[in-house]
Amino acid sequence: MATGSWTNPIHSANLVSGAGSDLENTYQSDANATTLSILDGPKDGAWQVYISRADMNWPVNFTLSVKRTGAGSGTEGKTVRGGLPFQTVNAAKTLFFTGIGPVLHIPVQYQLSGVSLRTSPNVFNTGVTFTVIP
Numbered sequence: 001m002a003t004g005s006w007t008n009p010i011h012s013a014n015l016v017s018g019a020g021s022d023l024e025n026t027y028q029s030d031a032n033a034t035t036l037s038i039l040d041g042p043k044d045g046a047w048q049v050y051i052s053r054a055d056m057n058w059p060v061n062f063t064l065s066v067k068r069t070g071a072g073s074g075t076e077g078k079t080v081r082g083g084l085p086f087q088t089v090n091a092a093k094t095l096f097f098t099g100i101g102p103v104l105h106i107p108v109q110y111q112l113s114g115v116s117l118r119t120s121p122n123v124f125n126t127g128v129t130f131t132v133i134p
Contacts, residue, residue: 002130004034006110014115023115031069032107036130039102046100048133049083050093056125061114064089064126068097072106086111089128096130 006029015021038047051066068083083097110128 001037001039002034003037004032004108006030006033008112010115022117025115026111026113027115028112029110031109033110034108034128034130035072036106036108037072037102037104038099038106038132039104045134046098048098049096050131050133051087051089051096052093052129052131053089053091054127054129055091056127057122058124058126059114059119061116061119062124063113064128065111065113066096066128067109067111068106069109070107072103074102074104077101078103080106093131 008027008029010023010027012019014024014027016024036049038049053064065086065088066083067086068080071080078099078101080099080103081097082095087094087096108130
């Protein structure tokens with residue numbers, strides 16, 4: 001189960017050095033913008049979390065990345081491995097991290113890069129899917 005989201009309005013305050021300059025290139029969400037809970041997997045069995053992205057309106061120069069920022073709760077005797085550096089999210093399912101046993105509230109952070117004034121102003125949307133495979 002995934003809960004949370006990230007919205008990042010970009011406006012004139014994000015100009016690198018005021019009027020006439022470009023926008024900051026990279027933005028990050030809070031460290032726990034989304035939390036994942038692995039509830040229904042095998043009690044002591046291994047599982048894997050895969051990530052993928054489904055664009056609704058998304059410029060080709062934008063890159064969305066995610067990383068796991070903690071191990072969650074209920075991890076005594078359980079393991080959560082991988083997913084610590086930022087990893088690019090693409091349309092294809094990609095392994096994000098692995099674990100063993102039920103784990104609650106694994107925090108996930110987002111990073112958006114490739115932002116520039118060369119991108120026409122608009123509201124851009126993409127969705128991230130977290131798939132758990134036992």
